Amino acid sequence: MAAFKDELGVDAARRLGRELTRAWPEFPTRRFTAGLAAAIEPLELLARGSELTARLERTLPPRFSDAAGVLYRALESPTFTGWIVLPVGGFVASAGIDVPEQALPLLAALTPRWSSEFAIRPFIEGRRQITYRFLRDWVTADDEHVRRLVSEGTRPRLPWAPVLRDLVADPSPSLPLLERLVDDTSPYVRRSVANHLNDISKDHPGLAVDLARSWLPRGDHARWVVARGLRTLVKRGDRTALELIGATLANAPELVELEVDRKVIEVGDAVTFAFALRLAEGNEPVDAVIDYRVHYSGVRGLKAPKVFKLTRRRLEPGQLVTITRRHRFEHVSIRQIRPGPHRIDVQVNGEVVGSVDIEVIDHPA
Numbered sequence: 001m002a003a004f005k006d007e008l009g010v011d012a013a014r015r016l017g018r019e020l021t022r023a024w025p026e027f028p029t030r031r032f033t034a035g036l037a038a039a040i041e042p043l044e045l046l047a048r049g050s051e052l053t054a055r056l057e058r059t060l061p062p063r064f065s066d067a068a069g070v071l072y073r074a075l076e077s078p079t080f081t082g083w084i085v086l087p088v089g090g091f092v093a094s095a096g097i098d099v100p101e102q103a104l105p106l107l108a109a110l111t112p113r114w115s116s117e118f119a120i121r122p123f124i125e126g127r128r129q130i131t132y133r134f135l136r137d138w139v140t141a142d143d144e145h146v147r148r149l150v151s152e153g154t155r156p157r158l159p160w161a162p163v164l165r166d167l168v169a170d171p172s173p174s175l176p177l178l179e180r181l182v183d184d185t186s187p188y189v190r191r192s193v194a195n196h197l198n199d200i201s202k203d204h205p206g207l208a209v210d211l212a213r214s215w216l217p218r219g220d221h222a223r224w225v226v227a228r229g230l231r232t233l234v235k236r237g238d239r240t241a242l243e244l245i246g247a248t249l250a251n252a253p254e255l256v257e258l259e260v261d262r263k264v265i266e267v268g269d270a271v272t273f274a275f276a277l278r279l280a281e282g283n284e285p286v287d288a289v290i291d292y293r294v295h296y297s298g299v300r301g302l303k304a305p306k307v308f309k310l311t312r313r314r315l316e317p318g319q320l321v322t323i324t325r326r327h328r329f330e331h332v333s334i335r336q337i338r339p340g341p342h343r344i345d346v347q348v349n350g351e352v353v354g355s356v357d358i359e360v361i362d363h364p365a
Contacts, residue, residue, distance in 0.1 A: 007083040008048040010037050016052070016084040020060075023073035023080075032059045046160060053090035064096050068106050081113040089119030100127045104134045112145040118161050120153040125164065128173075135177055144186035150177050151192040157199040171200050171207070178211070183221040190225050197229030201241075205233055209240050216244065234289060235307035237350025242289060247349045251283040253315050255354040258346060264359045267337050270328035271358055275346050277323075279315040286315045291347045292325065297340035297360065305345060329360050 006012075013036055017029040032055050040048045060067040071088060074080045089110055096103025100123055107116040107123075123131040135150045152158065154174040156167040167174060174196070181193050201208035212230055215222040226244060233241035239249060256276040265271055279286055289312050293305035313321055327344070329337050339362050345352045 005043070005045040005048060008045060008052065008086065009040070012084050013040075013052055013055075016087070019074050019077055019080045019084065020070060022077055024061075024070040027070070028059050032056075049087045049090060052087035053094060056087060056091040057095060060091065060095075064099050065102060067091070067095060068102055071106060072109065075109055075113065083114065085110055085114030086118075089114065089116045092116075093119040093122045097122055097126060100130050100134075104131060108134070108138060108141070108146050108149065111149045112143055115145070115152065116149055117152040117155075117158060120149065121158070121161055121164060124154060125166070132173060139177055139180040144184075144188050147181060147184060147186065148189045148192045151181055151189065151196050155192075155196045155199050157202065168203050171204065175211070182215050182225050183218050185221075190221055191228070194225045194228035197225065198232050201230060201233050205238065205241075208233065209238075209244065212241070212244050231309075234350070235291060235309075237347070239350060242350050245289070246287050247289045248284075248286040249349055251279065251286050252351060252353070253277040253279045253286060253288065253321075253348060255346060255348075256320065258354045258356050260344070260356050260358060262358070264361060265329060266361055266363050267339065268328070268330045268363075270326050271344075272324060272326045273344055273356060274322060274324040275354065277315065277321045277348065277353075279317050279319065281318045283317045285317065286349075288313050288315050288348050289350070290323065292327075293345040293347055293352070294327065295343040295345070296335065297338045297342050299338075302341065302343055305343075307347065 010033075013033055017027065017032050020027045021029055036055075040051050043051060060070060071092075089107065092103050092106050092110070096106065104120070104123060107119055110116050110119075120131070135154065138146050138150050141147050154164070154167065154177065156164050156171055178193055178196060181189055184190050184193070197208055197211060200211070208230065212226040215226055230238075230241040230245060234245060242249060254277065256278050258275040259273065261272045273292075277288070277290075290310045291307050292310055293307050295302040295305050297303070308327070310325060311323060315321060329342065331337055337360060339360055341357055342360055343355055343357050345355045347353070
């Protein structure tokens with residue numbers, strides 16, 4: 001299987017060169033690709049995009065309006081799409097930062113081919129007033145990709161992108177935009193609004209809850225946004241967030257049993273844990289958000305828990321509900337597994353109802 005970074009490898013760069021040559025026969029393809037393999041091979045994906053952006057800055061026309069003309073002509077080709085457009089957005093952000101009136105419409109034109117969510121962020125930081133003027137216009141764009149760009153590009157904590165620190169501190173400039181998009185007809189747009197709300201909840205939980213409460217009466221689309229957008233607060237057990245998504249906080253069910261198939265495993269192995277919940281007779285039914293938490297072993301003992309989504313169930317009085325899940329303790333890019341004690345908690349509507357410990361050991365020599 002090819003490495004993810006190879007989405008922007010030598011073949012992709014050559015494909016980009018061919019697209020630009022169709023749009024501008026004078027495009028210096030040989031200079032654009034000279035020494036490319038040696039330059040990008042050691043780099044990860046986004047660094048490869050930056051390298052290709054730098055090469056575009058050296059090979060596209062030096063006057064931005066001329067370069068923009070080349071890119072608009074490239075957009076006439078249906079094959080000018082996908083990963084190869086990522087460094088083009090970077091070029092627009094770099095070369096067009098001083099001419100936002102020209103650059104921002106070009107980003108809107110590019111975003112259906114590859115999202116301009118990264119490329120627009122320098123304009124939000126450095127050309128805030130004019131950028132938000134365009135964003136306000138784009139909330140009514142016919143293309144769902146352009147409408148999504150409004151929400152996704154302004155996310156304070158967009159993954160893989162630099163944090164927009166001003167919007168982390170004060171997300172209010174984007175709130176009127178989200179108000180226009182929360183019940184958008186496109187699930188693609190609504191998912192972005194939900195993720196934006198989740199970003200806000202990490203720094204301003206009270207504001208996120210207030211927004212969610214104001215959106216709920218707007219219908220099913222907005223309710224879906226709220227349920228997804230409050231997920232971090234729900235995992236933290238925030239009672240107001242749980243109530244807003246319909247969880248029943250009274251009449252908590254009882255944990256009847258919690259078992260794991262093995263108490264000792266090696267790094268990289270998995271455990272299967274099973275538990276049963278029962279709501280006492282005589283109670284009203286309970287809508288339960290059921291998650292599990294893992295405390296990984298750290299240098300100084302168990303770490304703060306990482307919450308994993310499990311399921312949402314309606315529990316009827318007297319009914320025994322059994323749930324099984326398999327969890328693997330393996331190294332991933334964001335986490336290294338240390339030998340030692342680990343703990344799995346079962347969490348129902350934000351409350352831990354039971355825990356079980358396991359021991360993770362190194363592979364035998």
